[in-house]
Amino acid sequence: MENNIYIAGVGGQGAIRLGQIIANYSLEKGEKVKFFKEVGMAQRGGPVHCEIRIGNVFGSRIPPLSSDIVIVMELSEGLKSLEFVKPGGTVLLNKKKVYPIDIMTHPEKYPREKEIEELFKETKAKLIWIDAEKIASEAGLPIAENIVLLGALSFISSFDKMSVINILRKHIPRELDKNIAAFRAGYETAEGMDK
C-alpha cells in the first residue's frame, strides 16, 4: 500500500505543520514515511509546499499522477500540484486566496475559482470544496485552517481519530482545545459531504 499526499499553500498557513502531523501519525502507525518540504521564503508570504509519502516508497518526491490526495490550502498555489494529481484521487480545495501585493491592487489578475476547478476536473480526481477558514472561525480559532483540513483528510484517509488527536497534543504548542475542536469540525464536514 502506498499513500501520497501533496499539500500546497503559502507561508503562514501552517502547511508544513500539517504535513508534519500527518507524517508523524503515519510513523506511529508503524509505516515507512518520507516527508519533503519546500519552504524557501515562506516567512515572507512565499509559496510553501510539502509532500508526504507513506508506505513502501523510495523517492522523497511524489511521481507525476501519483498523489492520492492533494490538499490545496491556497487556491492559486494548488495549480502547481496538477502534475501530480492521481486520476481517481481526491483533491481538497480550500476556498482561501492570499493576494500578493500586485494582486491586491488588481484582484482581477487572480485566477477565477471556476478556471481552477475546471483544470482539476480534467485530472479525473474527486473534488471536495471546503471553507476551512470559516469552519476554523466557528471553532474559535480562525488560523487553524490547517487543522480543519487535517480533520477532513483524516476522514477521507480513514485515519484513526483518537491517534491523530494524540499527535495534535504533541505538536500543537497553544490553544489545544480549540485546535481539537477545529479538527473535529473538519472531520465532520468531510463526513457530512460523504453522506
Added chain:
Amino acid sequence: MKKLLTGNEAIAEGIIESGVNVVTGYPGTPSTEVILTLLPQKEKLGIHIEWSVNEKVAFEIAAGAAWAGKRALVTMKMSGVNVIADSLSSVAYSGCTGGLVIFVADDPGVSAGMPEEDSRYYAKSMIVPMLDLASQQECLDYVNVAFDISEKIGGPVFLRSTTDISHVASDVEIGKKLKLEKREAHFERDIVKYTKAGAAWCMAQHQDTLNRLAEASKIADNYISESGIKINETHIEKDSRYGVIYAGAVQGNFQEILKRYNLKLSWLKIGMIHPLPEERIKKFLETVDRVLILEELDPLIETEVMRLAFLMNKKIDILGKLDKTLPVIGSYSFKKIKKGLEVLLKIKLESEQEPDILERAKELEVKRPTSFCIGCPHRGTYYALNKAIKNLKYKKDEIIITGDIGCTILGMSKPFESCWTEVAMGASIGIAQGFKWAGIKKPVIATIGDSTFFHAGIPPLINAVYQKVPLTVIILDNGWTAMTGFEENPGTIPIKENDNFRVDIEKVCRGCGIEKLYIIDPYESEKSTEKMMKAIDYPGVSVVIARRECALQAKRRKVKLPKFRVDVDKCTGCRICLNQLACPAMVFHPKTDNHKAFMEINSTCTGCGLCEYVCPTGAIEVIKDGK
C-alpha cells in the same frame, strides 16, 4: 526505535551516537540544521558545539581538536568549502590522530541562491576521501563510518550531502549509541608532520596523503554500516546487459522507478565517491554493454567510468551528461531519471500529466515576489538609502550599490531595487573598491549584514582604509544570522540562552581606521536619511551601522513596540505605503459599492512604524505605544 528525521537531524543524531567531542560550523542552506538541532542540547550532551565566525575558523578549530586526539566534525554548505580550502589542503597533508569529518551539503537545484557548486572536486584536489549520502539512514550511520575511516587512515574525511537528502525527513532507526573509550587531549610535537617547512617534508606528507587515500578506498569498499548499509554495492541482473552506476540522492527516485515499472537491470551504487572503487567499477563494466551514470551536478563519475572503460579496451555505451542524455544543471527529479532510463533501455515508460493541463495551469499561476519580513529593519535601511540618494540629486540608476550574502540582499528586489550585485561573503566591500579604481566617478555604496561582515567583511574594509578608497559601507546590523534560521554570531545581543560576549561592530570599524561613522536606527527614517546623505557625501571611507534587531527575533523575545492602525476616514487609498514599503502586513481593500478604497494594517504588524512616516495624509496612527 524509529524516528522521523531529516537528513540533517539524522547527522546530528549520528554525532550524538558517535562520541564526537567538538562540533563547529557556519550556517548555510542546506547544512544549517545539524548544529541547530544540537545546540539546545549542548550542556546535556557535554559536546562543545559552536557557530564559528566563518567556515575556515570552524574547520581550524575542528582540526586542532582532532590533532589533540578527539573526534571533531565541522559543518558547512558547499560555498564554505571554498573558504576552508586553504587550511584543509595543509591539514590533509598532515593527517590527524582523532577523527576529523567535514560535513558539506551541496545544493543542486538551488534551494537557496548560490552557484550550484559541486564540492566533490574538493575531495580530489585536497586528496581527502569523500562519502556521498544517499538516504537519511545513511546520514546517521555514516557519521560513525566517516569517523571510523578517518581514524583508521589517520586523515580527514568528507561527508557530503545534497538538499534532497538534508532537507527530507524519513523514518530513521536511532539509538545505537557507540561506547568510545574516554580520551585525554594529547598532542605530540612533530614538526615533520605538522609544519610545512621545506620541500622534503612537504613531499613526504604528500605521499602520506596519497597512501591514506588508497587505504580509505580499501576500507570502504566492503564496509557495512551499523544498520546494514553497504557503502559500495553491486547488483548484477543475470539476464540484462544494461546497467546503472549511481551515487547520492538519486538513489530514491532510481529505486522508485525500478519498482514502479518493474525494470530488471544491473546497478552499482557508489558510496565513497573519492577515491572511486576502480576494481569494482571495472568488474561491473564487464557485465554490461550499455551503462547510464546517475549523479547530480558535474559528470565526475562519468568521466572516470570512461577512463576505466578505455583502459579495459571495452566497447561500451556510456550515457550520462556528456552525451546530453541528462543535464548538468539542477537536481535529478523522478522525471529526469525516468528519461535517462528510457534512453538506456530504449523503451518508453508511462505516464505524465496532459501537457495542455500543465500549460494552462502555468498561465494562471500567481507570482509571489520575495520581500522583507514584516517589521524587518532592512526595509527601513533601504528606504532611507534610496531617499538619501534622491536627496543628493543622483539618479537611482547611476549609483552602484554592491550587495552581499544574507537577508540584506533582498534589497535588490522591488520596491527598493537597491543592490546591483551579489558575489560571496564579504565581497560587496571588495567589489565596490574595484568599481572605484576602474574610474566610477559617482559614489559607490556597499551593503552587508552583521554576520557577513564578521565572516569576511573586515579584511576588505581594512583594505579600503589602507588604500584610501572613497566608499560608503552600510552594515545592516540586525544582530542575528537571520536568513538561515536565526543563528547567533559575534554581534548577537547577549540573551539568557547564550551568555555570549558581544563584539561591537562600531569598535571593530574604528579599530580598522574608520573615521567617519554613523549609527542609525532604521525605524527612524528621517534621521537615517540625513546621516546616510552625510556618509555618501564624505570623500573617504565612511561607514553607516544600521542597528535594529531582526523583527522576528525581537518578536520572539517579546521586545515591546508600538501598535499601529489606519484611520479609514483619513486614508485616501493612494497605496503609497504599499508601493514604497511592500510590507506583508498591509492589506489593500479596493473600492466597492459599499466602501471607498482603503488600507488596513493586519494583526501581523510588528510595529516598525515606517508606514506612519511614509503616509502623505497622516492616516496611520499609533494606537498603543511600545512602552
